[in-house]
Amino acid sequence: MPGWLIWMLALLGIVRRGVPDDEEHEQVVEPGDPSPRAELVVIALLLLAALAAAAFVVFYGVGFSTQVLGGTLGGALALIAAALIVASRTLIVTEELPEEYPEPHEEAQEEVAAIVRQSGSRITRKRLLGVAAGTAAGTLGVAFAAPAVSLGPLFDTDPLRVTPWRRGRRLVDEQGVPLGADDISTEAFYTAYPEGASRDELGSPLVVVRVDPSDLRLPPGRKGWAPEGILAFSKICTHAGCAVALYRKPLFPEAEPKPALVCPCHYSTFDPAQGAKVLFGPAGRPLPQLPLTIDGQRNLRAAGNYSGNIGPAWSGVRSDPPTN
Amino acid sequence: MLTTRRKDPLRDPVRFIDERTGAAPFLKGVLRYLFPDHWSFLLGEVALYAFVVLVATGVYLTFFFHPSFAETVYTGPYAPLQGRTMSEAYKSVVDISFSVDAGLLIRQTHHWAADVFVAAIVIHLVRVFFTGAFRRPREVTYLIGITMLGVSLVEGYLGYSLVDDLLSGMGLAIGYSAVLSIPIIGGPVGLLLWGAPYPGDPSFESRMFIAHVLLIPAVLAVLLTVHLVLVASRHHTQFRGRLGQTQRRLVGVPTFPGQTPRSLGLMSAVAALLFTLGGLVQINPIWLWGPYETALGTNGAQPDWYLGWLIGGLRLMPGFDVTIGSYTLVPNPFWGGLLFPTVVFLVLMAFPWIERRVTGDRRRHNLLDRPRDAPGRTAFGVAFFAWVALVFIAGGVDRSTVFFGLSYTAQVWVFRGLVWLLPILLFLVVRRWCRALQAAEKIEEIQEQAEAEARVAAD
Numbered sequence: 001m002p003g004w005l006i007w008m009l010a011l012l013g014i015v016r017r018g019v020p021d022d023e024e025h026e027q028v029v030e031p032g033d034p035s036p037r038a039e040l041v042v043i044a045l046l047l048l049a050a051l052a053a054a055a056f057v058v059f060y061g062v063g064f065s066t067q068v069l070g071g072t073l074g075g076a077l078a079l080i081a082a083a084l085i086v087a088s089r090t091l092i093v094t095e096e097l098p099e100e101y102p103e104p105h106e107e108a109q110e111e112v113a114a115i116v117r118q119s120g121s122r123i124t125r126k127r128l129l130g131v132a133a134g135t136a137a138g139t140l141g142v143a144f145a146a147p148a149v150s151l152g153p154l155f156d157t158d159p160l161r162v163t164p165w166r167r168g169r170r171l172v173d174e175q176g177v178p179l180g181a182d183d184i185s186t187e188a189f190y191t192a193y194p195e196g197a198s199r200d201e202l203g204s205p206l207v208v209v210r211v212d213p214s215d216l217r218l219p220p221g222r223k224g225w226a227p228e229g230i231l232a233f234s235k236i237c238t239h240a241g242c243a244v245a246l247y248r249k250p251l252f253p254e255a256e257p258k259p260a261l262v263c264p265c266h267y268s269t270f271d272p273a274q275g276a277k278v279l280f281g282p283a284g285r286p287l288p289q290l291p292l293t294i295d296g297q298r299n300l301r302a303a304g305n306y307s308g309n310i311g312p313a314w315s316g317v318r319s320d321p322p323t324n
Numbered sequence: 325m326l327t328t329r330r331k332d333p334l335r336d337p338v339r340f341i342d343e344r345t346g347a348a349p350f351l352k353g354v355l356r357y358l359f360p361d362h363w364s365f366l367l368g369e370v371a372l373y374a375f376v377v378l379v380a381t382g383v384y385l386t387f388f389f390h391p392s393f394a395e396t397v398y399t400g401p402y403a404p405l406q407g408r409t410m411s412e413a414y415k416s417v418v419d420i421s422f423s424v425d426a427g428l429l430i431r432q433t434h435h436w437a438a439d440v441f442v443a444a445i446v447i448h449l450v451r452v453f454f455t456g457a458f459r460r461p462r463e464v465t466y467l468i469g470i471t472m473l474g475v476s477l478v479e480g481y482l483g484y485s486l487v488d489d490l491l492s493g494m495g496l497a498i499g500y501s502a503v504l505s506i507p508i509i510g511g512p513v514g515l516l517l518w519g520a521p522y523p524g525d526p527s528f529e530s531r532m533f534i535a536h537v538l539l540i541p542a543v544l545a546v547l548l549t550v551h552l553v554l555v556a557s558r559h560h561t562q563f564r565g566r567l568g569q570t571q572r573r574l575v576g577v578p579t580f581p582g583q584t585p586r587s588l589g590l591m592s593a594v595a596a597l598l599f600t601l602g603g604l605v606q607i608n609p610i611w612l613w614g615p616y617e618t619a620l621g622t623n624g625a626q627p628d629w630y631l632g633w634l635i636g637g638l639r640l641m642p643g644f645d646v647t648i649g650s651y652t653l654v655p656n657p658f659w660g661g662l663l664f665p666t667v668v669f670l671v672l673m674a675f676p677w678i679e680r681r682v683t684g685d686r687r688r689h690n691l692l693d694r695p696r697d698a699p700g701r702t703a704f705g706v707a708f709f710a711w712v713a714l715v716f717i718a719g720g721v722d723r724s725t726v727f728f729g730l731s732y733t734a735q736v737w738v739f740r741g742l743v744w745l746l747p748i749l750l751f752l753v754v755r756r757w758c759r760a761l762q763a764a765e766k767i768e769e770i771q772e773q774a775e776a777e778a779r780v781a782a783d
Contacts, residue, residue, distance in 0.1 A: 029581065066428045070603005073429070077596035084589030094582040096567055099358050099574045101559055101690050104461075151531075152519040157511035159521050160504075191619050202522055205619030235619055240638060240657050241497035241522060243621035264623035265494060266639045267722065267732055280733055282638060284645030284656040311522065312501030313645055313655035314511035 030095050038090035042083045049079035161309050161322050163203030165290055170195040171206065171232070171300040178299045184210045184230050189247040189261070191235060192300070202311040203322070205235035206290060207244055207261060208300070215273045218289075222275060222307065225291040230300065233276045233287035234310040237263040241312045244270070244287065261287065275307070284313060288322070358576030359583045360562035360569075364451045366590055371444035373594040374437045375548065381434040382537065388424055390416040391486065391533035393526045402611055410615035413488040413529055418611055433602025435628075438480045440598060442630040445473050453675070453705050455692040457561045459685075463676045465554040470672050472547045475540060480628055482536040484608065486529070491608070493616025495627055497522060498638070502661035507654050523618065561692050571690050623722060633712055636719030637664040640740055668712055699758035706754045707747035714743045 056072035088094065123129060153159060171179040171192040179192050190208040193199050213229040225231075235243050242265035249259050260279055261270040268281035276287035288306035295301050305322045342348035359365065392412035398405045400415075402422050410418075420427040449469065452458055458466035481499065485492045500522045503514040519525025559574055567575040577583050601607075613622070627635070637660030646654035671678075679701060680686060695702040718739040725732040 060426055063425060066426075066432070067603050069426055069429045070433070070599055070601075074596045074598075074600030074603060077592045077599060081589045081592035081596055084585045084592060088582070088585035088589060092581045092585050094577055096361065096575050096577055097356075097358060098568065099559075099576070101572055101574055102557070149516070152516040152525070153512075154516065155512050157515065159515060160511055162521070193619070200523055200618055202618055236497075239643075240501035240661075242494050243619050245621035246623075264621050264722075265498060266635070267736075268643065278643045280736075281643055282641040282656050282660070283643045284652075312497075312504050312657065313652055314504040314514065315508045315652050315655070316511060317645075317652045317655070318647060318650045319652075 029093055032093045035090050038086060042087045042091060045079050045083035045086065049076045049083065052076035052079060157314060157316060158323070160311070160314060160317075161320060162201075162324065163305060163310060163322050164194040164197035164201060164324070165203065165302045165305050166324050167302060167304050169197075169302045170295075171208065171292075171302070178297075179208065181228060181230060181294045181298045181300055184208055184300075186210045186212070186229075187249070192232065194302070202236045202241065203234070203306075205243065206232045207235040207247075207287075208232045209247065209259070209261070209272050211259070211273045217273055218275045222289065222291070225289060225303070227292055227294050230292055230294075231272050232290040232292050232300070232302075233261070233270070233272065234290070234306060235287075236311045237265065237268055237283060238285040238287060238311070238313060239263065239268045239281070239283035240265055242266075244268075285317070355578065355580040357556060357579045358559070358574055359579065360560050360574065360576040362563060364455075365560065367444055367448035367451055369587060369590055370594055371441055371448055372548070372552075373591040374441035374444055374598065375544070376591070377437040377595055377598050378434060378441060379541065381430045381437060382541075384430050385420065385434060386537055388416060388420045388427065389413070389486070389533075391529050393488065393523075393529045405611060405614070408615065411488045411529075413486060414610070414615045417487045417489070421611060429599070429603050431602075432605075432607050433598050435484075435607045436601040436605070437598045438483060439607075439628055439630070440594070442473070442476055442480060442628075445469070445476060446630075449473065449672075450709065453672075454695045454702060455561070455563075456689065456698055456701065457692055458676045459679075459689040460676075461558055461688050462554070462561070465551055465558070466676060467673055468547050468551045468554070470669065472544060472551065474669055475544055475547070477630055479536065479540045479544065480630060482532050482540070484628060486532055486536055487608075487610055488529070488616055489610040490613035490616050490620055490622060491610070491627065493523070493618070494621060495631075497618075498657075498661070500524075501655075501657045505655035505658035505662065507658065510655065510658075523616075559690070561690055563692050563694075569691065571688070574690065623726070626723075632719040633668075633716040634661055634665060634719070636715035636717065636739075637661060639721070640715065640718050640736060640743065642740075664715070671708065696758040696761040699755045699762070702758050703751045703755035707751040710750050711743060711747045714739060714746060718743065 052072050053076040056069060056076060059068050059072055120126065172195045173179050173190065173192060176193075176195075178195070179190065184190060186209075192206040192208050193204050197204060199205065209231055211226075211229045211231065213226070216226055216229060218225060233244075235245075237244050240263075242263050244261050244263045246262035246264055247259065248256065248262050248269070258271060258273065261272055261276065262268070263281070263283070266282050268283035269279040270276040270283070270287050271279050275289055278284075278286060285308065288308040288310050290306050291303035293301050293303045305324070309317045309320075309322050338348060338351070341351075390412040394412045395409055396412050396415050398408050398410055398415055398418065400406070400419060400423055402418060405418065417431070420431050422428070452466060452469070481495065485496050485499070500514055500518060503517060504510045506513060515521065517531075518528050519531075560576065562569050562574055562576065565575070569575050577586075614620075638657055639660070641656055641660045643656065645652050645656050682700065693701075718736070721730075721732060721735040721739065724730050724735065
């Protein structure tokens with residue numbers, strides 16, 4: 001037979017080229033019984049997996065929905081998992097073999113210690129050398145770490161006290177329209193921002209509510225901060241910095257008779273009539289109050305900065321007042 | 325017939341590799357490494373395969389994600405957000421979800437994989453803990469495992485924080501508050517990390533991004549490698565069994581052929597689960613939360629499950645800051661948001677040494693305990709995990725308020741008590757239970773022995 005023909009037939013798998021048997025090697029893997037049926041099952045599962053994977057490619061090309069894509073890709077993987085699991089239970093020799101656990105290498109341990117110990121025979125000032133090397137390494141470490149200071153201000157917490165509110169600044173709503181005293185009803189709460197300032201800062205957003213002036217029990221020193229019972233507080237919870245986005249109107253008069261401002265993150269609950277005193281929850285400070293005035297056009301304006309620092313607390317949050 | 329040089333399709337490539345690398349003995353060792361046959365040994369592998377899916381899907385997502393707080397206006401196909409001002413970061417994730425073919429599948433698979441990854445680590449930890457697998461000579465393997473759990477929590481948190489949707493913003497505000505609450509140095513540290521008061525310097529997004537896609541994954545990959553190398557070098561632990569397992573003699577299935585299809589099957593099954601979840605079960609629908617603005621908050625968006633215990637810790641604290649005069653020493657979020665997880669991790673890390681101190685057992689252990697074999701450890705473990713689990717459940721009481729109408733305040737008060745009382749009760753009950761199981765076994769043993777002796781005497 002000509003050589004090329006044998007090659008062709010070999011490629012087609014009709015003629016098998018000799019492969020040496022493993023006769024010369026001892027048996028290392030226990031032989032098992034064949035199970036042709038299981039083989040067919042595994043082959044079928046693998047072909048189905050190929051089909052599902054091909055379907056994924058087609059559906060991806062056509063632009064099918066996420067559900068179809070996930071179903072076909074997940075399905076292909078699940079079929080391969082099934083094929084492997086069937087194979088491992090029926091086709092693969094699974095022997096349980098014994099083996100000794102590794103023991104510590106006593107001799108090598110000794111030797112390592114001896115090598116290090118004996119290598120220092122020329123050195124007399126071990127401790128001093130050690131201290132010098134440690135100092136050099138430590139200082140170099142500090143030098144490498146030093147540029148990290150550029151990440152932000154160092155030991156200067158003043159930026160945390162800055163707010164955009166100052167005497168005379170108008171309150172505007174989400175659309176930038178000035179908030180009028182007559183827009184504020186007792187049945188809802190309003191979010192307000194400083195006119196002409198960034199809204200992203202924690203110090204910007206206010207929550208504005210109106211209560212009956214006779215219910216007001218503000219802390220001393222806040223006389224006139226709530227004209228006509230209109231109160232403004234920082235909208236940022238003093239606990240963990242979330243926006244105080246819930247207003248509890250009395251749903252269960254017996255248990256919760258008064259309206260309260262509630263943070264949706266950890267349910268710190270504040271009483272607006274008492275200057276946002278903490279009624280419940282983890283907040284450690286009341287919401288800072290912003291003094292208000294009503295101007296000639298009946299618009300709301302700030303009468304100064306907040307009663308305390310806004311946002312989550314840091315050591316020193318009570319030490320200095322807020323600034324601009 | 326043909327008389328060409330006979331080729332051996334297996335031996336020849338092995339010769340090629342061995343001559344050039346000397347790896348044949350190593351390969352033989354790998355193929356014949358023994359895996360004890362027990363289902364609970366697959367839990368760590370589930371985590372490993374979830375990590376593989378995380379890396380693969382994560383790399384794909386970086387091709388489309390813009391880590392930038394710069395403002396832009398959405399004009400894509402999702403109508404409710406059209407014309408809305410948002411950050412480049414948020415817009416690119418909305419685009420991945422709606423405009424990139426298969427983008428939503430990969431994004432949701434990535435998110436599901438993160439949840440499954442942490443869950444698998446936690447269950448793996450529970451198995452290791454209650455069987456005493458952490459004992460000498462495997463304490464370092466265990467320490468690395470705990471470290472990986474902690475690092476994974478940070479990694480997952482950064483992952484959903486990058487998106488700059490409302491959930492991200494709220495989560496970051498809470499993280500910022502936790503950092504600020506570190507006594508004395510919190511303010512400066514927070515400003516250093518964020519670069520400016522919250523929401524921080526525009527570069528903060530790049531800082532999170534590089535941490536999420538490079539620094540922390542690299543740390544995880546190194547820890548993972550060391551963890552696996554150490555497992556293999558000390559060999560797996562095993563349960564006592566009928567195959568002559570002892571402290572010195574390991575019985576198991578070799579990597580090849582026995583374990584390989586099982587392990588690959590598990591990998592395919594994990595990937596199948598994750599892609600099916602990613603395709604069929606919605607997770608973190610950021611287009612519903614909308615872009616983050618400081619003035620917005622919602623209770624509808626809940627963070628990933630593995631942060632629930634921190635939310636619980638923050639919620640359960642009564643409202644006070646520790647102050648000295650007008651100086652605030654310890655702001656409130658410190659207790660639940662930082663001290664609580666630090667204590668949990670320190671106790672877990674120190675446990676092998678604590679146990680050694682208490683029991684005086686300094687021997688090497690290759691055989692695993694059943695929970696009943698170590699009543700003290702089991703009782704402590706149940707109490708400890710129950711403590712964390714109760715705080716975790718307390719993190720979800722707002723949901724039971726929304727769904728079942730239970731009073732939020734009352735539930736918080738109940739949990740404030742339960743969190744401390746139930747673990748003590750569980751400790752006593754579980755220790756008793758373990759001892760009773762042990763005693764029952766001993767009685768059975770004595771009876772069997774007596775019967776055997778009686779039979780011998782009768783003969």
